[in-house]
Amino acid sequence: xxxxxxxxxxxxxxxxxxxxxxxxxxxxxxxxxxxxxxxxxxxxxxxxxxxxxxxxxxxxxxxxxxxxxxxxxxxxxxxxxxxxxxxxxxxxxxxxxxxxxxxxxxxxxxxxxxxxxxxxxxxxxxxxxxxxxxxxxxxxxxxxxxxxxxxxxx
Amino acid sequence: xxxxxxxxxxxxxxxxxxxxxxxxxxxxxxxxxxxxxxxxxxxxxxxxxxxxxxxxxxxxxxxxxxxxxxxxxxxxxxxxxxxxxxxxxxxxxxxxxxxxxxxxxxxxxxxxxxxxxxxxxxxxxxxxxxxxxxxxxxxxxxxxxxxxxxxxxxxxxxxxxxxxxxxxxxxxxxxxxxxxxxxxxxxxxxxxxxxxxxxxxxxxxxxxxxxxxxxxxxxxxxxxxxxxxxxxxxxxxxxxxxxxxxxxxxxxxxxxxxxxxxxxxxxxxxxxxxxxxxxxxxxxxxxxxxxxxxxxxxxxxxxxxxxxxxxxxxxxxxxxxxxxxxxxxxxxxxxxxxxxxxxxxxxxxxxxxxxxxxxxxxxxxxxxxxxxxxxxxxxxxxxxxxxxxxxxxxxxxxxxxxxxxxxxxxxxxxxxxxxxxxxxxxxxxxxxxxxxxxxxxxxxxxxxxxxxxxxxxxxxxxxxxxxxxxxxxxxxxxxxxxxxxxxxxxxxxxxxxxxxxxxxxxxxxxxxxxxxxxxxxxxxxxxxxxxxxxxxxxxxxxxxxxxxxxxxxxxxxxxxxxxxxxxxxxxxxxxxxxxxxxxxxxxxxxxxxxxxxxxxxxxxxxxxxxxxxxxxxxxxxxxxxxxxxxxxxxxxxxxxxxxxxxxxxxxxxxxxxxxxxxxxxxxxxxxxxxxxxxxxxxxxxxxxxxxxxxxxxxxxxxxxxxxxxxxxxxxxxxxxxxxxxxxxxxxx
Numbered sequence: 001x002x003x004x005x006x007x008x009x010x011x012x013x014x015x016x017x018x019x020x021x022x023x024x025x026x027x028x029x030x031x032x033x034x035x036x037x038x039x040x041x042x043x044x045x046x047x048x049x050x051x052x053x054x055x056x057x058x059x060x061x062x063x064x065x066x067x068x069x070x071x072x073x074x075x076x077x078x079x080x081x082x083x084x085x086x087x088x089x090x091x092x093x094x095x096x097x098x099x100x101x102x103x104x105x106x107x108x109x110x111x112x113x114x115x116x117x118x119x120x121x122x123x124x125x126x127x128x129x130x131x132x133x134x135x136x137x138x139x140x141x142x143x144x145x146x147x148x149x150x151x152x153x154x
Numbered sequence: 155x156x157x158x159x160x161x162x163x164x165x166x167x168x169x170x171x172x173x174x175x176x177x178x179x180x181x182x183x184x185x186x187x188x189x190x191x192x193x194x195x196x197x198x199x200x201x202x203x204x205x206x207x208x209x210x211x212x213x214x215x216x217x218x219x220x221x222x223x224x225x226x227x228x229x230x231x232x233x234x235x236x237x238x239x240x241x242x243x244x245x246x247x248x249x250x251x252x253x254x255x256x257x258x259x260x261x262x263x264x265x266x267x268x269x270x271x272x273x274x275x276x277x278x279x280x281x282x283x284x285x286x287x288x289x290x291x292x293x294x295x296x297x298x299x300x301x302x303x304x305x306x307x308x309x310x311x312x313x314x315x316x317x318x319x320x321x322x323x324x325x326x327x328x329x330x331x332x333x334x335x336x337x338x339x340x341x342x343x344x345x346x347x348x349x350x351x352x353x354x355x356x357x358x359x360x361x362x363x364x365x366x367x368x369x370x371x372x373x374x375x376x377x378x379x380x381x382x383x384x385x386x387x388x389x390x391x392x393x394x395x396x397x398x399x400x401x402x403x404x405x406x407x408x409x410x411x412x413x414x415x416x417x418x419x420x421x422x423x424x425x426x427x428x429x430x431x432x433x434x435x436x437x438x439x440x441x442x443x444x445x446x447x448x449x450x451x452x453x454x455x456x457x458x459x460x461x462x463x464x465x466x467x468x469x470x471x472x473x474x475x476x477x478x479x480x481x482x483x484x485x486x487x488x489x490x491x492x493x494x495x496x497x498x499x500x501x502x503x504x505x506x507x508x509x510x511x512x513x514x515x516x517x518x519x520x521x522x523x524x525x526x527x528x529x530x531x532x533x534x535x536x537x538x539x540x541x542x543x544x545x546x547x548x549x550x551x552x553x554x555x556x557x558x559x560x561x562x563x564x565x566x567x568x569x570x571x572x573x574x575x576x577x578x579x580x581x582x583x584x585x586x587x588x589x590x591x592x593x594x595x596x597x598x599x600x601x602x603x604x605x606x607x608x609x610x611x612x613x614x615x616x617x618x619x620x621x622x623x624x625x626x627x628x629x630x631x632x633x634x635x636x637x638x639x640x641x642x643x644x645x646x647x648x649x650x651x652x653x654x655x656x657x658x659x660x661x662x663x664x665x666x667x668x669x670x671x672x673x674x675x676x677x678x679x680x681x682x683x684x685x686x687x688x689x690x691x692x693x694x695x696x697x698x699x700x701x702x703x704x705x706x707x708x709x710x711x712x713x714x715x716x717x718x719x720x721x722x723x724x725x726x727x728x729x730x731x732x733x734x735x736x737x738x739x740x741x742x743x744x745x746x747x748x749x750x751x752x753x754x755x756x757x758x759x760x761x762x763x764x765x766x767x768x769x770x771x772x773x774x775x776x777x778x779x780x781x782x783x784x785x786x787x788x789x790x791x792x793x794x795x796x797x798x799x800x801x802x803x804x805x806x807x808x809x810x811x812x813x814x815x816x817x818x819x820x821x822x823x824x825x826x827x828x829x830x831x832x833x834x835x836x837x838x839x840x841x842x843x844x845x846x847x848x849x850x851x852x853x854x855x856x857x858x859x860x861x862x863x864x865x866x867x868x869x870x871x872x873x874x875x876x877x878x879x880x881x882x883x884x885x886x
Contacts, residue, residue, distance in 0.1 A: 016439070017421060024441035028396070033388040034381020036563070038514045039595040043821040046514055074381035081376050089379040093371055093787060096238030096795055098378030099385060099514045099563030124830035131821065133514045133564050134238045135798025137832035139791070 005066045007032070008076040018064035023047045025063050026073060034074035034102045038131075045130030048103035049073045055110035057129075074102035077109070084150040085109055088143035096134035104130050108144050116152050118144070218271045219249055219299040221263070226327055226340030228255055233265040233272035234292075235283040235535050237513075237565030238795065239850040240788035242374045247784055248292050251365045252300030252357055254325045255339070262373055264559040267537040267552075281538040284570055284678060286751040286848025289784050293846050294357075297366075301355035303346070310345035311337055360782060360843065369787035374561070385563045386532035389520040391588040395424060396440040397581045398447040399591060401432040401601055404456040404814035405675060409433060413451035420446040427584040431573065434581045440592050459673065460814040464508060467672040467811065468607055472503075475609040475630035478668035482646025484655070487662030489615075492624035496615030500701060504612075504690040506876045508809035509605035509679055510816075510824055515563020516598040521578035522588035527554040528579050529588075533562035535569040543572050544579045566799070567678035570638070571603050599824060600816040603677025604809055606632035610690030614660075620702025621713065624662040629654055629687055632676045633669045643669060649678070653750050653855065654687045657720055658695060658713035674811060680799055684750045684855035689876065692746035692859035697872060706745060706863065707733055719779050719844075720747055723756040726777035726838050731758035738762075741772065744864025746856040751848030753780040754840075757797070759833075759860035761868065767880030769805055769865060775836040776853065781844030789849050790837050796853030797835070802827045804858040806877050 004013040007030065014025045021040075026032050026049070035058060038046030042057035049058045050072040058071075077083045081090060085108055095101045104127070111118060111126040118126065123141050132140070221229040230249045236242040246262050265272040269281045276287040304324050311329040312319045314337070322331045327339050360367070377383035402408065412433050414426040422442030427434050433450055437443035493499055519532035521544075528548065534540050537557055545552040562569055578591040593601070608631040615624040633647040641647055650667050699709035707728050714720045724747050728734075731743055740762045747756045760773040774797050783789050806825045810817045818824040858876055866872045871886040 016441070020439075020441050024439060028439045028441070031390075032381075033390075036385070036515070037387060037592075038516075039821055041595070041820050041822070044514065044595075044826075077380060079380050079382060081380050086379045090371070090375050093375055093791065095372070095375055095378035096240070096791060097236075097514070097562060097564045098238070098374065098383050101378050102381045105379065128828045128830045131514070131826045131828055133512065133566075133799070133826055135795040135827065135832065136791070137798065137827075137829040138794055138835055140829065 003063050003067045005068060006070045008072055014063055016063055018062065020063045021059050022049070022061050022063055022066055022071065023058040026058060026071075032073055032075050036099055036102060038100070044100070045103045045107065046100050048106040048130060050106055050110050053110060053113055055107045072106070074105060077105065084147040084154070085112070085143070088147040088150070091146065092139045092143040094136050094139040094143050096136055100130060100132045104132065104140055108140070108147070111144070112148055112151060117148055219296065220253060220303045222339050222343035224340050224343070226338040227261065228259070228327060228339060229261040229263050231263055231265050233281060234288040235264065235533070235559055235562055235565065235569070236374060237283065237533075237535065237562035237569070239288070239792060240372060240785060241283070241288045243370060243372045244289060244784040244788060245292055245296060246373065247365050247370060248296035249300035251363055252297045252355075253304050255327050257365065257370065257373065259327065265537070267541040267557050269538040273538070280536060282570065283535045283565070284567060286850040286852065289846050290752065290848055293782070297357045298355060301357045302351050305352045305355045306346040306349045307339055307342045309349050310342040314342070314345065366784050367782065367786070370785050372788065384560050385515055386518045386520065386560045387515055387563070387592060389531045389560060389590060391520060391522055391531075394520070394588040394590055395436050395438060395585065396443045397434045397436050397578070397589050397591040398440060398444040399432050399434045399577055399581070399593065399597070400447050400450055400452060401597065402454045402456060403600070404454070404459045405601060406459045407454045407456040410453040410455050412453075416451075417446040417449040420449060425585055426450070427581060429577060429580040429584065431577055434577070434591070436581065436585050436589065440590070444594060456814060462673050462811045462814045464607075464809075464811040467674070468505065468507075471607055471609050471630055471670050471672055474668050474670035475503075475611050475628060478630060478670055479644070480628070480666045480668060481644070482651065483664065483666040485664040487624070489624035489626050489662035489664045492662045493613055493615045493626070496623065498616045499613065500616065500698060501611075501613045502694055502697060502874060504610045504686070504693060504874045506608045506686045506689065506803075508607050508674065508811070509803055509807055510599050510602045510809050510818070511566045511568035511605075511677070511679055512599060512821075512824060512826065513562070513564025513566055513568055516593045516595055517568070517574040518590065518592040519575045519578040520588065520590045521575075521582040523548070523579060523583040523586065526550055528556070528582070530555060530557040530575060530579065531560060532575065532578075533560050533565070533569055534572070534575060535562070535565050535567075536572065540572050540575045544576055547576055548579060548583060566680045567682075568602060571677055595821070596819045599819055603675050605679035606634065606676040607672060608683070608686035610686055612690055612694045614694070614698060616698060616702065620698070620704060622658065622660045622698055625656055625660045626664040627654060627656065627690065628666050628668060629683065629690075630668040630670055631683065631686065632672050634676045634678050634682070636669065637676055638678075650683045652683045652687060653691065653748050654683070656691050656695070657717065657747065657749060658710065659716065660713070680796070681750070681851040681854035684748065684852065685800065685803065685858060688746065688748045688855040689858040689862070692748070692856070693862050693872070693874065696744070696859070696863040696866065700866070705734070710745075710747065719754040720749070722840060723747065723754050723777040723779050726840070727756035727758050727775050730777070730836055730838060731760065731773070731775035733758065740868075742864045742868035744860045744862065744867060746859040746863065748852060748856050750852040750855060752845065753778060753847030753849060753852045755779075755852055755856060757853065757856040757860045759857060759864045761861060761864040763868065767884055769861060769878060769883070771801060771831070771833045771861060773834045773836065774857065774860070777838040777840065778849070778853070779840035779842050779844070780847035780849055781842045782846045783839065784846070786839055789839055792849045793837050793853045794835055796851060797857050798827050798832055800854035800857040801831070801861075803854075803876060804861050804878060806879065808877055
């Protein structure tokens with residue numbers, strides 16, 4: 001038995017048990033390690049990916065639930081760091097330890113896909129599921145606003 | 155062995171240099187003299203390099219810090235672990251300043267375990283990242299290392315071309331001579347490396363710095379914005395298998411018996427192995443290993459920890475604060491007599507609970523045991539400790555243990571401990587394969603080395619003007635240094651009395667400590683004892699100001715007139731925060747100051763109360779004087795980071811124990827500060843030519859008293875315990 005889904009635009013199939021959390025399929029079976037494990041209970045957001053464009057916690061959704069769906073991970077943003085969010089992240093030197101940042105970027109991208117000009121409160125609401133133990137929040141917020149502006153004028 | 159902390163440590167006077175040195179020497183002799191243990195096991199490493207290490211550190215061959223390939227690829231070595239604090243950039247900046255290379259064109263590599271070369275003299279010699287020491291230790295050492303290589307390259311070019319060194323320049327990876335003769339560093343490296351290492355190379359006056367002191371983009375940021383940065387959890391070796399480890403729910407308990415018949419039959423499971431810390435399931439994915447682990451039936455001998463209860467532990471710590479043995483007393487004048495004779499005496503007791511480090515990357519390590527040698531890869535703050543301990547436990551030589559350090563998904567002191575590294579090595583040896591051991595979040599939170607609980611007791615007498623005429627301050631807590639480095643029970647722990655001494659001018663003072671082992675294992679946690687001691691000191695001085703009907707800032711300033719660095723940061727932060735000016739309705743300010751890690755700091759918290767009775771921190775204004783800075787933007791980032799980290803301890807975090815079991819297992823029970831709770835910052839960095847101070851930790855310690863003082867101003871309630879939850883405030 002294997003389950004097929006779209007991962008960053010390509011069809012992949014995974015052989016893990018159907019109830020395996022998507023996170024472990026992505027990391028250990030498909031080898032994309034940008035998505036991180038933090039809590040296993042949808043409490044920290046380190047494992048955030050997008051499911052059909054929506055930010056979801058991949059530690060808490062199963063492989064079978066994404067059959068035929070579109071899954072997007074940090075790797076889709078590109079190694080060359082050209083995405084406006086990555087550019088803004090670098091400009092503000094957001095990451096410290098960096099462990100949560102893939103999840104932060106995935107949540108931020110999902111936010112900007114539906115809200116081109118988010119207010120502080122809207123950013124807080126969209127991002128408060130992603131914890132950063134290093135406390136990079138003020139820089140994340142500044143970077144999201146910067147990226148939003150660039151993306152609006154693009 | 156005499157271990158005293160120097161009572162002049164907080165002096166802002168330049169002559170304090172000597173006393174600072176004494177403090178460092180006492181820590182060094184402490185680590186030198188103590189039996190070196192970790193988790194009760196004898197280590198195969200030496201911690202006792204002391205002054206020799208400092209001298210030797212200036213005499214490294216250039217290859218220890220600078221690797222130059224023939225193709226002019228230049229790799230600079232960071233001997234410190236990157237856990238978010240920015241050493242992956244700041245350490246190379248110091249070398250590059252003197253080597254004259256463009257940071258954008260160099261590579262960075264983490265040093266292998268080699269304490270003789272890469273040890274940290276400020277911590278007594280081990281190759282350990284902690285104590286906010288990286289810049290302070292590297293400030294001169296790394297510039298000299300870069301300068302040595304520059305001079306060797308120039309000498310090599312001089313010999314090659316027959317031109318005096320005075321006519322050569324080394325810039326941007328190229329040596330240039332008369333007639334536009336040019337050779338890359340790479341072309342000169344082989345000849346240069348055969349030359350003697352200059353002992354005292356010329357190093358720049360700081361006013362001529364081109365790299366150091368300028369905000370510089372972090373070199374690890376690109377890899378941390380595209381998912382390619384390698385953390386321990388990401389390590390993959392050919393043929394690697396995954397391990398999940400079931401440890402006794404009571405820390406320290408051991409396996410009596412195990413029934414693994416069900417677990418062994420589960421998908422992907424390859425073997426189940428017992429190690430001293432528990433039972434490991436090894437499988438072809440981590441998820442399968444962890445699922446099968448839940449099917450293990452283990453009977454535990456829970457050991458002496460089974461009766462631990464945090465309420466009883468706190469009660470016992472409080473009792474010890476009254477009847478325990480006083481250690482390391484430092485006094486001036488006769489404070490007890492002054493207090494006994496005074497009509498105005500104020501007494502207060504402050505408490506802090508156990509805390510978990512909870513870095514976002516749970517503990518993990520990858521090990522490959524093969525033919526009597528071990529390869530270790532992963533996130534650690536203590537390279538030679540890992541090497542020596544694994545060698546000792548597996549009965550092999552340290553040189554047969556290699557270690558490569560990855561990025562750390564947070565450290566905060568947790569990754570000074572080595573338990574998870576030893577476990578990975580033991581499991582690999584048992585299955586004879588490369589193994590990645592990963593703890594679950596629940597494992598991580600319930601098997602930490604916890605920030606110890608503390609009780610701080612202060613008594614002051616005040617004079618007719620309300621100024622303190624005498625002060626006594628005792629901290630009662632559990633000695634981490636005893637647990638980790640074997641410091642004897644009857645010897646004072648210098649890491650319990652950080653910032654214990656009041657910075658204020660008080661004629662008669664007495665400071666001491668009581669060590670009380672509450673029974674749970676404890677570890678160094680960001681800012682260590684600065685937090686408990688500063689929470690007490692800076693809350694207490696606010697209480698004295700209130701009793702004197704004085705403005706808390708004016709009251710402090712009047713007691714700081716001989717400490718210009720303190721005065722400067724206090725005035726700067728309070729002016730910028732709008733102290734004394736009208737605030738939005740329902741808001742108040744609270745202030746705190748501290749000197750720690752050679753850094754002077756003031757923080758002002760602007761808070762209001764939410765409907766549920768909890769505290770909202772709107773804005774935090776910080777002024778810091780840490781002398782010379784390497785990367786000011788990183789300094790800003792570390793202050794932001796430390797404040798947010800400290801807010802968790804101030805407002806919401808507490809680890810409790812019942813029946814020997816840690817009661818919090820995940821972030822719903824041990825909450826971390828989230829974006830909607832994070833404050834706005836206003837940070838001023840004082841331009842200073844004092845020697846560099848540390849910045850990874852100090853700001854963590856000030857935010858608790860700053861918030862407590864703001865809450866007291868706003869509500870009239872003085873909260874003397876952390877965390878300041880709605881309930882704690884209500885019952886204050």
